[in-house]
Amino acid sequence: MQRWSRTLIPTSKQAPGDAEAPSHILLARGGFIRRVAAGVYDYLPLAWRTLRKIEGIVRDELNAAGASELLLPAVAPMDLLELTGRADEYGDLLFSFTDRHNRDVYLGPTHEEVITDLARGTINSYKQLPLNLYQIQTKFRDEFRPRAGLLRCREFIMKDAYSFHMDVDGPGGLGEGYDAMYSAYENIFTRCGLDFSIVEAEAGPIGGSASHEFMVNCESGEDTILTCPATGYAANVEKCEIGERAAPSKGWFGGGPSGNLDKVHTPECPGIEEVCKFLKVKPRHMLKTVVFEVEEFAKIETKFVAGDGKISLRVSREQQVEEMLNGPDSGLYPHFRWVVAVVRGDHEVNEGKVRDLIGHNVVLAESKCAEAAGFSIGYVSPRAPVKTDHCFLLVDRDAAVGFDDNSGKPMFWVTGGDEQDYHVKHFNWGRDLGSDAATESADASGFVRVGDVRNAEAGDPSPRDAGATLEAHRGIEVGHIFKLGDKYSRAMDFAIMDEKQERRPVVMGCYGIGVSRTLAACVEMSHDENGIVWPMALAPYHVIITVMKADDANAIGVADNLAGELADAGFDVLIDDRDERAGVKFKDADLIGVPIRLTIGDRALAEDSVEFKLRADPGKGELVKMSGVVAACQKAAG
């Protein structure tokens, strides 16, 4: 048991002025956290108690799943990250510095390299696999913009687990280990009392690997998830497929124009929204064109090569691109540099789908580079690729339409004029693309392709059930499990002998839980206008005993006795012994969200009772005989 007066719970009526998210406001007001720097927080005693409870559940379930806890260092040599190329990949997200001997070191944002380094030095037989190792530790990511208190911060607590296998399939394989973690995660979040969804997630550039995210269901979440009510399919919007739809009756790009191509002056209207407002058209009649650059070209930097021994020669980016596209080694590189993706104005381009369709990583083109290549950024039309070398055109199914089967009329499209401050009306694919687009699209070697390029949205056909439509919800990602494959073991040369005496790279999985984010997500999910409403499993205290008269030795004595009994029964008890007015104590108890409140005052004491109230229930509570209090609490705790 703990007395309020002897711990630190600095509640406040006012939240910091910059707090906006409910979890940020309530955790700050409730005296759980305090900001030290941007995205860096103190965890005060209440927060720490809850964090320890989350950790306890995590440990319990992971141990039960056969994983072993260890602790890796937060500081690691940069050399490790350079082995896998992630030093560059992380870039500024990494907290890094040089030590006194001028060695580059970093604070771990995650630990694939460190654990692989450990594993390759200690595991040398297939007989040692499978193995699952995890840790609970502070992680560091120098986010550009930390926000919403603990939901996105620069220093946070994470559980990260890594599994090692000889094979992907079969007994002891990655699939089996992955499934075990999947179940463990289900157990963990269920035991935490969270309302969550499991969704298919974007697996990233490592093709084919499975990945799932565990999302706390909450409309204020940063992530959009789509679900199919008929089949239970659920996916992150970054990943979600869209069900097949019939091709338009006149074929892709088919159908005559809706009118003469009409060039209109649209000053300072680079965005869909501005154009629609200016021209009074709906976004669904716009063709939105987004210019991407294939990553291999985008990441080129100006380099210096040896010259005559004294002066190094500067090789510009453009020169290198030219070399890669047309030089003798051009076969080693993609044969196009630009990708123009076209979607309907009311849709959003999905970068992952673009990547999958063309088979290369892409990044949004930097405006300057794209403009140098002839794109009028803000006013690009689907015709731009025709006039640009090494450019691929990717058109979404909903945009590659020339005839509107619903209205029986030609599609009316507005799109960019390929000229600063100009758009065109009555764009027609067949007439204006300047080539036989339909033929091109059927031919894999052509520069045009039609496909699923956009983000799914509510109302789209389900990819798993022909009749069903997708629903959209929001969520907060608290867990992510991932089949890594051999990405890290290959990069770090971690291969061991199998039973056939063949040396093979080890197959890995990784599994993360944002422990501190889980705390915040729980508050986002479960609060009311008076404060936090903790589920029993995560509450910093299960019971708060509110003593009405803190200077009444008898009342305090009763509270102590009761707290002792409850503690013996396994409850965490906080006694509010502060010399405050009743209103203050009740407000604070509600604010910090303790599930059970027992009030000791004259009226109840006269009847040898206490007032029993659940945080989640409205109203004033009821009198319970002293002898029945423990039983009542046990009943409430389930």
Add this chain to the structure above:
RNA sequence: CGGGGCGUAGCGCAGUUUGGUUAGCGCACUUGACUGGGGGUCAAGAGGUCGCAGGUUCGAAUCCUGUCGCCCCGACCA
């Protein structure tokens, strides 16, 4: 990284435009009295390098220059 904004008491803010007594207000804090079941009342107090550095001036929270920190929006819809 682009745009916008803010740094004044533990927290939330006013004052800065137009330089001028001792820099204010609310909450919180301390002491006392009254009060006593949903953020009390009265009284008395304590608490400030006005982010930092430099400059202008008889005089700077206020004007100028620089710098640091923080927040919001956008950065994938051009």
